[in-house]
Amino acid sequence: MPQQPPLACQSHDHQSCIDAAILAAGRICRERSVRLTPLRQQVLTLIWQSHKPLGAYAIMDMLAAATTRRIAPPTVYRALEFLLEHKLIHRINSLNAYIGCPEPENQHHSYFLICSDCGIATECPAKYLAPAIAKTAASAGFDIDDQSVEIIGRCPSCRKR
Amino acid sequence: MPQQPPLACQSHDHQSCIDAAILAAGRICRERSVRLTPLRQQVLTLIWQSHKPLGAYAIMDMLAAATTRRIAPPTVYRALEFLLEHKLIHRINSLNAYIGCPEPENQHHSYFLICSDCGIATECPAKYLAPAIAKTAASAGFDIDDQSVEIIGRCPSCRKR
DNA sequence: TCAAGTTATGTTATTGTATAACACTTTTTT
DNA sequence: AAAAAAGTGTTATACAATAACATAACTTGA
Numbered sequence: 319m320p321q322q323p324p325l326a327c328q329s330h331d332h333q334s335c336i337d338a339a340i341l342a343a344g345r346i347c348r349e350r351s352v353r354l355t356p357l358r359q360q361v362l363t364l365i366w367q368s369h370k371p372l373g374a375y376a377i378m379d380m381l382a383a384a385t386t387r388r389i390a391p392p393t394v395y396r397a398l399e400f401l402l403e404h405k406l407i408h409r410i411n412s413l414n415a416y417i418g419c420p421e422p423e424n425q426h427h428s429y430f431l432i433c434s435d436c437g438i439a440t441e442c443p444a445k446y447l448a449p450a451i452a453k454t455a456a457s458a459g460f461d462i463d464d465q466s467v468e469i470i471g472r473c474p475s476c477r478k479r
Numbered sequence: 480m481p482q483q484p485p486l487a488c489q490s491h492d493h494q495s496c497i498d499a500a501i502l503a504a505g506r507i508c509r510e511r512s513v514r515l516t517p518l519r520q521q522v523l524t525l526i527w528q529s530h531k532p533l534g535a536y537a538i539m540d541m542l543a544a545a546t547t548r549r550i551a552p553p554t555v556y557r558a559l560e561f562l563l564e565h566k567l568i569h570r571i572n573s574l575n576a577y578i579g580c581p582e583p584e585n586q587h588h589s590y591f592l593i594c595s596d597c598g599i600a601t602e603c604p605a606k607y608l609a610p611a612i613a614k615t616a617a618s619a620g621f622d623i624d625d626q627s628v629e630i631i632g633r634c635p636s637c638r639k640r
Numbered sequence: 641t642c643a644a645g646t647t648a649t650g651t652t653a654t655t656g657t658a659t660a661a662c663a664c665t666t667t668t669t670t
Numbered sequence: 671a672a673a674a675a676a677g678t679g680t681t682a683t684a685c686a687a688t689a690a691c692a693t694a695a696c697t698t699g700a
Contacts (some may be wrong), residue, residue, distance in 0.1 A: 321618070353647080353696085355647095355648070355649090355695095357648085358648095359651075373685080373686080374683060374685090374686065374687080375684095375686070376673080386686075389522070389650095390650070390651065390652080391685090391686080391687070391688080392649085392650080392651085392688075392689090393649065393650070395686090396648080396649075397649095397685065400648095411563050411572040411573045411593070411627070411629070412572045412627050414657095414686060414687095415516075415561070416660080418625065429615070431615075431616065431619055431621050433621075440619075441622075442615050442616075442619055443615060443618070444537075445615075446610075446611035446612075446614045447608075447612065447615055448616050449611075450607035450608050450610075450611035450612075451607075451608065451611075451628075451630060453607045453628055453629070454590070454592075454603050454604065454606075454608055455632065457604070458592055458603055458634075458635070459634075459635035460592050460594075460603075460630070460632050460634055460635065461632045461633040461638055462631075462632040463482050463595060463631050463632040463633070464629055464630075464631040464632070465628075465630050465631065466572070466573050466604060466627070466628070466629040466630075466631070467612075467626075467627070467629075468572070468626070468627040468628075469612060469615070469616055469621070469623055469625075469626045470623075470624050470625040470626065471616065471621050471622045471623040471624040471625070472621070472622040472624070473619075473620075474620035477620070477622055514667085514677080516677070516678090518677085519676075519677095534656085534657080535656095535657065535658075536656065536657070549680095549689080550679095551678095551679070551680060551681080552657080552658065552659080553658090553659075553678085553679080553680085554661090554678065554679070554680095556658065556659075557677080557678075558678095575656085575657060575658095575686095
């Protein structure tokens with residue numbers, strides 16, 4: 319089987335990832351007539367700047383540091399709520415943390431590989447997972463609304479070390 | 480495809496489930512030379528008495544009610560930690576809640592179907608999911624330590640209504 | 641253009657989830 | 671019985687999320 323280490327585990331020009339994500343977010347919000355306000359864009363940027371999922375309070379502290387004034391939890395949570403609603407970010411339940419979605423234009427479910435060593439979380443292909451989940455739910459007579467798949471382990475880079 | 484509604488969604492003698500779980504837990508702890516203390520057994524019983532996953536603070540309140548004195552969070556969390564360690568219970572990340580494991584003797588991963596209507600969570604068969612996850616991780620060169628699969632939707636009983 | 645309505649953010653307080661650090665008790669081992 | 675280990679109690683605190691209400695900023699339509 320061919321092994322493709324996730325992009326996040328390879329060295330790459332991450333600034334271009336961030337830029338692309340912000341551009342895509344702007345496009346999507348324009349299409350949907352919703353507002354990517356400065357705050358929302360700032361939160362999205364902070365999340366994208368980290369390959370590791372960021373907690374809400376980490377984001378709060380970064381915002382506070384950037385603006386030199388106190389930012390209260392609801393401010394951050396509302397921005398997160400907006401970004402989640404428009405699938406610009408995902409929530410990692412096992413970490414209580416948030417990470418940028420690399421393909422917000424394509425409707426898709428988010429399955430994650432999370433490295434317990436370096437902390438990096440990457441979306442993984444739905445190819446095998448999506449049909450397996452569909453079959454599992456169908457055989458139990460269950461109607462799917464939402465799904466959360468989080469695989470914890472060690473990424474290729476950390477395995478080498 | 481044959482539809483098998485999860486046991487939890489059917490009426491059944493749940494007391495015998497609880498009894499079996501406690502017996503199995505005793506057996507496992509004896510084998511491993513660890514102690515299923517009264518507190519741990521009490522927490523395990525409380526969790527088993529509920530088909531819905533129980534939060535730590537709900538367990539705290541139940542313990543407090545049963546013993547008529549205050550129980551502090553660490554007491555409960557330590558019991559939960561022990562039960563998790565020995566796979567006598569599972570944690571449902573999307574709910575911050577805990578549920579009994581019906582087959583603690585068999586090493587297995589826990590995949591869940593969670594009904595957003597009645598709140599019942601049931602383990603679902605690994606038949607399709609386990610190989611899909613293995614293939615997905617392998618194709619990314621990822622070593623699996625742990626996995627969390629939570630499918631949220633509506634169970635057969637709630638769909639009928 | 642400006643008043644009304646809507647959307648977004650600020651602010652204070654509170655609830656829910658989880659752990660750290662240290663004291664004390666019980667069980668196990670020697 | 672003393673020492674060591676395991677378990678529980680207690681206090682305080684960190685981290686995660688939301689409720690309720692006030693203010694500001696944008697949008698819309700006469």
